[in-house]
Amino acid sequence: MNALQIKQFKLIKTEITRFMMMYKFALNELETKVEILQEEFQLLHDYNPIEHTKSRLKSPESIWNKLKRKQGGLSFDGIREHVKDIAGLRITCSFLSDIYRIRDMLEAQSDLKIVEVKDYIQHPKPNGYQSLHLIVEVPVYMSDGKEFACVEIQIRTIAMDFWASLEHKIYYKYNETVPAQLLRELKEAADAAAALDRQMERLHNEIQSIREEQEDGEANELTRIMINNQQFSLPEALFGLLGDGRQEKD
Missing domain, CATH: 3.30.460.10 (Beta Polymerase, domain 2)
Incomplete structure (x- = not known):
C-alpha cells in the first residue's frame, strides 16, 4: 500500500x-x-x-x-x-x-x-x-x-x-430452519403471552382504582413532596397563595 x-x-x-x-x-x-x-x-x-x-x-x-x-x-x-x-x-x-x-x-x-x-x-x-x-x-x-x-x-x-428472546434463540439454534411443530408452539406461546398481558392490564387498572380511592383519604400526603430521595414539607401559606392566584385568573 x-x-x-x-x-x-x-x-x-x-x-x-x-x-x-x-x-x-x-x-x-x-x-x-x-x-x-x-x-x-x-x-x-x-x-x-x-x-x-x-x-x-x-x-x-x-x-x-x-x-x-x-x-x-x-x-x-x-x-x-x-x-x-x-x-x-x-x-x-x-x-x-x-x-x-x-x-x-x-x-x-x-x-x-x-x-x-x-x-x-x-x-x-x-x-x-x-x-x-x-x-x-x-x-x-x-x-x-x-x-x-x-x-x-x-x-x-x-x-x-421474553417471547421474542426465546424465538430468537430457537431460530439461531436451528439456523432459521425451525420445525413446523416448534413454529406452532411458538405461536401458541405468543397467544398465551398476549392473554397474560391483557389480564395483567386489567389487574393493574383495578389496583390503580383502589389506590386512588385510598389517596383521596390521605390529606397529609398532599403537603409533602419527595425529590432525589429528599422529602420537603409544603407550607400552608403557599397553598393559600396558589389559591388566590387561581381565583384571580378565574
Missing part, C-alpha cells in the same frame, strides 16, 4: 467513524430523554412505566449486509435512506398501556420527529411477534453543524420481550 492509498484509507476510516459516532450520539440523546421521562413520571405519579432499556449499534459489517439486501447504493446517503435501524433502543414495560404512554411522551418532545410507526401489537406478525416499533429522527449537534440520525425504538412488555 503506497502513501496515497494510506492517506485515502485514513480519510475513509475517519468518515466512517464520524458517521457511526453520529448514531451513537443520537442514541445517547434519546437514552437521556427516556431517563428524564422515567424520573419525572416517578416523582409526579409514584410510578415508573419503564422496567428497563437496552441499546445497540449495528456494526459496519451488518450495515453493509443489510444495504446489499435492500440493493441500496454504497454511500452515506444510501445508508441513511435504506438502513433505519443502525441505532436501536428497546424499552421494556410492565403493562400494555405503558407502551402507548411512552409513545405519547416521545411524540410530545418537540425536537424529536417520529417518521415511521409499525404497531405489531394491534397487528401481530404471523409468527405471533408483538411490539411497537418507532423510527425517530434525532437531532445531533456535531462540531461542524447539526445532523439528523434515525433511531429505531422497540417498545414491548416483559412477556413480549
Whole structure:
C-alpha cells in the first residue's frame, strides 16, 4: 500500500467513524430523554412505566449486509435512506398501556420527529411477534453543524420481550430452519403471552382504582413532596397563595 492509498484509507476510516459516532450520539440523546421521562413520571405519579432499556449499534459489517439486501447504493446517503435501524433502543414495560404512554411522551418532545410507526401489537406478525416499533429522527449537534440520525425504538412488555428472546434463540439454534411443530408452539406461546398481558392490564387498572380511592383519604400526603430521595414539607401559606392566584385568573 503506497502513501496515497494510506492517506485515502485514513480519510475513509475517519468518515466512517464520524458517521457511526453520529448514531451513537443520537442514541445517547434519546437514552437521556427516556431517563428524564422515567424520573419525572416517578416523582409526579409514584410510578415508573419503564422496567428497563437496552441499546445497540449495528456494526459496519451488518450495515453493509443489510444495504446489499435492500440493493441500496454504497454511500452515506444510501445508508441513511435504506438502513433505519443502525441505532436501536428497546424499552421494556410492565403493562400494555405503558407502551402507548411512552409513545405519547416521545411524540410530545418537540425536537424529536417520529417518521415511521409499525404497531405489531394491534397487528401481530404471523409468527405471533408483538411490539411497537418507532423510527425517530434525532437531532445531533456535531462540531461542524447539526445532523439528523434515525433511531429505531422497540417498545414491548416483559412477556413480549421474553417471547421474542426465546424465538430468537430457537431460530439461531436451528439456523432459521425451525420445525413446523416448534413454529406452532411458538405461536401458541405468543397467544398465551398476549392473554397474560391483557389480564395483567386489567389487574393493574383495578389496583390503580383502589389506590386512588385510598389517596383521596390521605390529606397529609398532599403537603409533602419527595425529590432525589429528599422529602420537603409544603407550607400552608403557599397553598393559600396558589389559591388566590387561581381565583384571580378565574
